[in-house]
Amino acid sequence: MKLGYHLGYWGSGPTPGALEAVLEAERLGFDSVWSAEAYGSDAFTPLAWAGASTRRVKLGTNIVQMSARTPTATAMTALTLDHLSGGRFVLGLGASGPQVVEGWYGQPYPKPLARTREYVEIIRQVLAREAPVTLDGQFYQLPLNGGAGLGKPLKPTVHPLRADLPIYLAAEGPKNVALSAEICDGWLPLFFSPKADAFYRNALAEGFARPGARRKPEDFEVPASVPVIVHDDVEEAAGWIKPALALYIGGMGAKAVNFHHDVFARLGYEEVADKVQELYLAGRKDEAVAAIPTSLVEDTSLVGPAAKIRExxxxxxxxxxxxxxxRGDAGSLTKVAEALS
Structure with missing residues (x-):
């Protein structure tokens, strides 16, 4: 199993010590470095910044939100970063949720799977550069239907470094996970647990079995964000993770549409997830954090002494x-890499 470093997205400003951690990740032999975006820092710029100081690690977005950019704009940035990094870029995409898509980007959210399929198809056409890019889709039309009526099919002026630049899809629900196996080169899970492995294997198998599936299980990548904290006190280590879990379970999505909540419900924590969401949305955030049992943390993280983590x-x-x-600073990466070796 390979190791990667996830920069995440910024808080109120740039993450202190991020470049030092990226350099340490490369020194330690990590396979990849990843960035993210929500509604603050973007995912591409930190990777360009990290890529300028590294030579070997892959550079991936986990994730670029599709509603933030047109498919061709995303493809342009991807091919640019791939050239500048010498073929190290990985494009991780995600649909996000309705609160961000409609509240921040002002784009419609319904039918995210169909929208994703069209989005990826356009990017593939740009990267292939075999002909002018065209699509008469439900969500995207190139050239645009209507408007001035003067749209012209185009292909990129820049020759992409790799026509097969890898595209990964972030997904939590079974239908979207299956779609990743059908049309992409990898899947980016969030809050993965070994206890849910069979559930996700079945979803991926459905996608691999579809006509025209792009990959087979043996050449499909699954990089998972997994909190790892090496510490003698399990409860204290788990306590550092619980506030982030409370945010995602309780506040990252509307009450009726929160995909993170649903992940934990499927994992057997439905009552806990409901309680955390109720408390968080009521503004009782400390109580929401306290309602998360350490067992939930341990199911989705690796926390405790090094011997426990290795086991x-x-x-x-x-x-x-x-x-x-x-995740973490340069010092913690070294400590975790030693514990996992």
Whole structure:
């Protein structure tokens, strides 16, 4: 199993020590470095910044929100970064949720799977550069239907470095996970647990079995963001993770449409997830954090003494996950890499 480093997205400003952590990740032999975006920092710029100081690690977005850019704009940035990095770029895409898509980007959210399919198809055409890009889709039309009526099919002036630049899809629900296996080169899970491995294997198998599926299981990548904290006190380590879990379970989505909540409900924590969401949306955030049991943290993270983490790592190695994406500063990366070795 490979290791990657996840920069995440910024808080109120740039993350202190991020470049030092990127350099340490490359020195330690990590396979990849990843960035993210929500409604603050963007995903592409930190990777360009990190790529200028590194030579080997892959550079991936986890994730670029599709509603933030047209498919061709995303493809242009991807091919640009791939050239500048010498073929190290990985494009991770995601639909996000209705609160961000409609509240921040002002784009419609319905039918995200069909929209994703069209989005990826356009990017593939740009990267292939075999002909002018055209699509008469439900969500995207190139050239545009209507308007001035003067649209012209175009292909990129820049020759992409790789026509097969890898595209990964972030997904939590079974239909979207299956779509990743059908049309993409990898899947980016969030809040993965070895206990849910069979559920996700079945979803991926459905996608691999579809006509025209792009990959087979043996050449499909699954980089999973997994909190890893090496600490003698399990409860204290779990306590550092619980506030982020409360945010995602309780506040990252509307009450009726929160995909993170649903992940934990499927994992057997439906009552906990409901309670956390109720408390969080009522503004009782401290109580929401306190309502998260340590067992939930341990099901989706690796926390505790190094010996405990090494023992539990075996369960992760038996899953579909191919890369563990770690977070933290340069010092913590070194400590975690030693614990996982």
């Amino acid at each position: 539990e790592l075996a369960a992760w190695e038996d899953t579909v996950v191919t890369t563990l994406l770690l």
